Amino acid sequence: MVDCGEGAQVQLRRSGLSFEKLGHIFITHLHGDHCFGLIGIISTFGLLGRIATLHIHAPEELRPMLQAQLDMFFNYDIGYKVEFHGVDTKKQQVIYEDRSLTVETIPLNHRMPCAGYLFREKPSLPHIRREMIDLYNIPVSQINNIKSGQGYTLSDGTLIPHEKLVTPADAPRSYAYCSDTRYMPELHKMVKGVNTLYHESTYAQDKKDGAEKYYHSTAQQAAMVARDAQAGKLLLGHYSARYNDETVLLKEAQEIFPNTYLTDEMKVFDV
Ligand SMILES: [Zn+2]
Ligand SMILES: [Zn+2]
Incomplete structure (x- = not known):
């Protein structure tokens, strides 16, 4: 959480x-x-x-x-x-790691010490092609070897190459959560290539000065970070109560970064 x-x-x-x-x-x-x-x-x-x-x-x-x-x-x-x-909210570093992912801090610029978090899935192993295992009658004891890159040699000496026995692993996914922060022109470097970027968007452009003053961002500024980071998609959130309809935030962001979505309670997004 x-x-x-x-x-x-x-x-x-x-x-x-x-x-x-x-x-x-x-x-x-x-x-x-x-x-x-x-x-x-x-x-x-x-x-x-x-x-x-x-x-x-x-x-x-x-x-x-x-x-x-x-x-x-x-x-x-x-x-x-x-x-x-x-x-430590001042530096970007890995603070957690397990078998499947790492979590890094992202130093942010807010009225008090504040860090975002970047979740990176670790590369996974390729998927075994069940039908090939059955076809060549490959014993279960060989599955791990094949997953980690080996082929399989049949009793007559024929080598079945690794590539024939697996389908490629899914690309590792990443998710960055950046809230709350003033616009940081350099932030994109810390979240380069992230699949999904959540970035706060408290205000629309009409309150750009307010965003600066209260250490928050506009939707357009969030979109600039997503664009510069070459993120896959941008999720907006942390809206000011002054906006009854957040569509204005969405539209402003999409002018800069089209693949933008409004988050809301209970809404689910794929990373
Ligand atoms: Zn807040
Ligand atoms: Zn805050």
């Missing part, structure tokens, strides 16, 4: 996603709309009997506040471990 505003646990429940599968929460910064839901979700997980450790990645400033809340409300007894990982 990236950010955890008030109401996050209600929406998580509505989404039908499994609470147990949530192992890591990445917080961008300490404004309420990004972290006020955290203690509620931690509490609910305890009531539901969670036992797996929950990892919180967030700017260091959250550590004492979260610890104080945990001590006060739960007296160390919520039945599972909450492990805090302080994030």
Whole structure:
């Protein structure tokens, strides 16, 4: 989960996603709309009997506040471990890695320390062609060798090349989440070639000065980052309440980067 505003646990429940599968929460910064839901979700997980450790990645400033809340409300007894990982919001670096993906920080420019997150899938192995395995009667013990690049030699000495036995792996996907931030002309370098870029778009062009002043971005500025990064698609969000209809934001962004979409609660996008 990236950010955890008030109401996050209600929406998580509505989404039908499994609470147990949530192992890591990445917080961008300490404004309420990004972290006020955290203690509620931690509490609910305890009531539901969670036992797996929950990892919180967030700017260091959250550590004492979260610890104080945990001590006060739960007296160390919520039945599972909450492990805090302080994030340096000033540099881009890998802060998490497992078998299938890495997570990098993206330093942003906001009124307080703030980092976005870049999720990169690791390259996966090619897919085995079941029908070829059956055709040549290849034993299961050879599958891993074939997946990692080898061919297979038949008993009469014929070599079946690797390429005939597999279909290519899916291209690794990447997703960058950038909220909240002033327009950063250099940001595109940190998210170069990303498949899907989420970039805040609090304002339309009529409030360009306000965006600068309050450390937020316009939809066009988000689109400029997507264009310069050669992103696959751009998702807008974090709209100012002044816009009853966000279509104006979408239109302004699409003038610069056509493959742009408006995000909304419960809307699902492919990465
Ligand atoms: Zn903020
Ligand atoms: Zn915000």
